[in-house]
Amino acid sequence: xxxxxxxxxxxxxxxxxxxxxxxxxxxxxxxxxxxxxxxxxxxxxxxxxxxxxxxxxxxxxxxxxxxxxxxxxxxxxxxxxxxxxxxxxxxxxxxxxxxxxxxxxxxxxxxxxxxxxxxxxxxxxxxxxxxxxxxxxxxxxxxxxxxxxxxxxxxxxxxxxxxxxxxxxxxxxxxxxxxxxxxxxxxxxxxxxxxxxxxxxxxxxxxxxxxxxxxxxxxxxxxxxxxxxxxxxxxxxxxxxxxxxxxxxxxxxxxxxxxxxxxxxxxxxxxxxxxxxxxxxxxxxxxxxxxxxxxxxxxxxxxxxxxxxxxxxxxxxxxxxxxxxxxxxxxxxxxxxxxxxxxxxxxxxxxxxxxxxxxxxxxxxxxxxxxxxxxxxxxxxxxxxxxxxxxxxxxxxxxxxxxxxxxxxxxxxxxxxxxxxxxxxxxxxxxxxxxxxxxxxxxxxxxxxxxxxxxxxxxxxxxxxxxxxxxxxxxxxxxxxxxxxxxxxxxxxxxxxxxxxxxxxxxxxxxxxxxxxxxxx
Numbered sequence: 001x002x003x004x005x006x007x008x009x010x011x012x013x014x015x016x017x018x019x020x021x022x023x024x025x026x027x028x029x030x031x032x033x034x035x036x037x038x039x040x041x042x043x044x045x046x047x048x049x050x051x052x053x054x055x056x057x058x059x060x061x062x063x064x065x066x067x068x069x070x071x072x073x074x075x076x077x078x079x080x081x082x083x084x085x086x087x088x089x090x091x092x093x094x095x096x097x098x099x100x101x102x103x104x105x106x107x108x109x110x111x112x113x114x115x116x117x118x119x120x121x122x123x124x125x126x127x128x129x130x131x132x133x134x135x136x137x138x139x140x141x142x143x144x145x146x147x148x149x150x151x152x153x154x155x156x157x158x159x160x161x162x163x164x165x166x167x168x169x170x171x172x173x174x175x176x177x178x179x180x181x182x183x184x185x186x187x188x189x190x191x192x193x194x195x196x197x198x199x200x201x202x203x204x205x206x207x208x209x210x211x212x213x214x215x216x217x218x219x220x221x222x223x224x225x226x227x228x229x230x231x232x233x234x235x236x237x238x239x240x241x242x243x244x245x246x247x248x249x250x251x252x253x254x255x256x257x258x259x260x261x262x263x264x265x266x267x268x269x270x271x272x273x274x275x276x277x278x279x280x281x282x283x284x285x286x287x288x289x290x291x292x293x294x295x296x297x298x299x300x301x302x303x304x305x306x307x308x309x310x311x312x313x314x315x316x317x318x319x320x321x322x323x324x325x326x327x328x329x330x331x332x333x334x335x336x337x338x339x340x341x342x343x344x345x346x347x348x349x350x351x352x353x354x355x356x357x358x359x360x361x362x363x364x365x366x367x368x369x370x371x372x373x374x375x376x377x378x379x380x381x382x383x384x385x386x387x388x389x390x391x392x393x394x395x396x397x398x399x400x401x402x403x404x405x406x407x408x409x410x411x412x413x414x415x416x417x418x419x420x421x422x423x424x425x426x427x428x429x430x431x432x433x434x435x436x437x438x439x440x441x442x443x444x445x446x447x448x449x450x451x452x453x454x455x456x457x458x459x460x461x462x463x464x465x466x467x468x469x470x471x472x473x474x475x476x477x478x479x480x481x482x483x484x485x486x487x488x489x490x491x492x493x494x495x496x497x498x499x500x501x502x503x504x505x506x507x508x509x510x511x512x513x514x515x516x517x518x519x520x521x
Contacts, residue, residue, distance in 0.1 A: 041086075048072060048091055061086045064103075068093040074103060079112040084120075086110075094131060102132055167191070181207035186214060273301055284309040285318065368416060368518040370397045374493075374511060386412070389513070417487045418521040422446070423480035426455075426493075426512030430473045444477060448491045455479045455493075482519065 023029030025036035041061045046053060048066035055062055055076045064087055072095035076085065087108045089095070095103040100117030101110065105128050109120040125140060141148055141160070150158040159166040167173055172190035176182055185194060188203045204214035264272035271292055278284035285308045291301035306314040314320030316327035335342040338349065343359035350360040372386035388399045396415040414420065426444055446453040455477060485491070493514065 043086075043088070053095075055085070055087075060084050061088075063088050063090065065090045067091065068095070071095050072103075073098050076112075076117065079117070081112055081114070083112040084110070085112070085117070104128065104130075176205060183207065183209060183211055183214075186211065270301060275303075278309075287318065366518045368393045368396050368414070369516070370399060370412070371513065371515040372399060372412070373513040386514075389515075411490045411492050412516075413488060413490050414485050414516075415487055416518060416521070417485065419482055419484050419519045420516050421480070421482055421519050422514065422516045424512060424514035425476065425478040426510060427474065427476040428510050430508050445494045446481075446483075446491070447494055448483065448485055448489050451483070453481065453483070 021029035021032055021034060023034045023036070026034055043061040043063040044056070044059050045063045045065070046055070048064060048068050051068060051070050051072050053064065053072055053074050055074060057078045060083065062085070068091055071093055072091075074087070074095055074097045076097060079085075087103055087110070089103050089105050089108060091105075094105060097103065097110065097117045101119040102108075104126050106126070110117045111120055112118075125138075130138075145162065147162075148160040149156055156168055157171050158168070167190070169192040170190070172188040172193050175187040175189075177187070179187075183206060185203045186205050188194075189201070191200050192198065194201050194203070202216060203211075204216040206213035206215060208214075261276075262274040263270055264274075271290065273287070273289040275287045275289065276284075277287055285306050287303040287307075288305040289301040289303045303318055304316065306318045306320060308314070308320055312320035312323055312325060314325045314327075317325045336349070338357065338359060341359065343349070344361075347359040347361055349357050351357050369390070369392045371389040371391075373389055374386050386399060386401055388401055391397050391399055398413040398415070400411045400413075444455040446455055
């Protein structure tokens with residue numbers, strides 16, 4: 001029995017004297033202590049309070065709990081070189097081993113070497129946070145040229161490379177995350193983000209749910225330039241309380257014939273230009289051009305408006321010689337003013353040579369003039385039938401030379417309202433082969449619709465004349481008068497003649513001429 005027990009113990013321990021190695025559950029120990037199986041180091045449970053704790057001698061596993069009043073200090077009694085110590089800190093505070101490293105919340109592992117406690121994870125960063133770090137020696141990064149990569153869901157999002165900080169496409173850098181009222185995309189910068197391809201997007205700040213109040217503010221001290229190029233394909237607002245709202249400066253010296261442009265258009269066309277041409281000489285100017293160029297250049301654009309270095313403005317003229325120099329027609333739907341005075345109705349702007357022009361009353365000039373003549377044979381009178389002599393404005397005066405156009409023969413229609421001068425002369429002739437028993441009478445009346453004006457009213461022709469052919473009466477009448485006529489008034493001359501009684505009347509006729517013209521509107 002004694003022999004059996006000895007055999008069992010020997011087999012269990014597998015103690016080998018060879019090379020003085022000791023094996024547990026192994027017959028061939030490779031080291032001084034070679035254990036096949038687990039090792040249990042039971043913890044010592046300590047509860048802390050105040051600002052200090054004492055760890056007894058010969059302990060290697062401490063489970064620390066309790067409520068300290070602040071960061072605490074731990075004293076380890078009689079440590080020995082090579083001694084390992086595990087402290088599972090479940091208290092409410094961090095602390096430090098006196099003369100040694102920190103004790104973080106959670107699991108901490110130390111070794112006593114060369115007379116001091118050292119953290120086994122000396123260069124590790126705790127996921128629960130770190131404190132009392134030395135930025136010169138304790139950092140996240142590399143000491144060689146390799147990149148530092150940050151991943152999420154095993155996909156790279158951020159890289160610190162030799163070229164700089166790199167945020168992968170589709171990812172954004174967000175400023176103000178978690179700010180109260182911030183719209184989701186506000187404060188973000190991203191490449192190929194927000195559904196825009198090949199685009200760097202910078203989203204301003206604001207609180208509107210629709211993003212309507214987004215703002216981006218860029219600061220630059222006086223004398224600091226924003227350099228580079230930019231393309232804005234939506235509205236851009238510039239707001240400043242200072243006098244210099246927007247300044248364009250080309251650091252290249254302007255030279256004669258050199259043009260510097262602001263171009264308006266798309267990626268493959270240009271529709272407008274604002275250009276600065278030349279130097280500070282008299283030939284320098286600012287030009288405004290319009291047109292259309294598919295090539296995206298200035299080929300088809302023409303300079304329409306030019307402002308010279310002296311303030312002269314040219315329309316269609318690149319080198320204006322006057323304050324306003326226009327090459328082409330001028331049309332206005334408003335007033336024309338001279339020294340802020342539009343002039344009176346009917347006045348015209350009159351040149352005074354080298355002196356300034358003035359408003360003057362216009363001398364009346366018209367082209368409404370007409371003339372007719374008539375030779376009418378009749379027995380009792382009526383409207384005279386005309387033959388046109390001249391009509392300077394047929395659009396304004398219509399002369400009926402027959403009975404087809406108007407209700408009465410001989411009508412004249414004027415198309416413009418105004419004061420007219422009417423003048424002319426008529427002669428009436430009655431002839432007979434025998435002597436008259438009663439003397440003829442003659443009446444000549446001017447009619448304008450409802451207006452009538454008697455030109456001549458001769459109850460008896462003055463005398464009976466004789467000739468070889470017989471007897472005759474003759475009278476002539478000259479007249480001139482002014483009459484106000486409204487547009488489309490119909491005028492004529494009407495006669496009423498009693499040619500008298502004779503035994504053999506041969507001829508009764510009236511002949512004459514009438515002229516008229518517009519005096520004033």
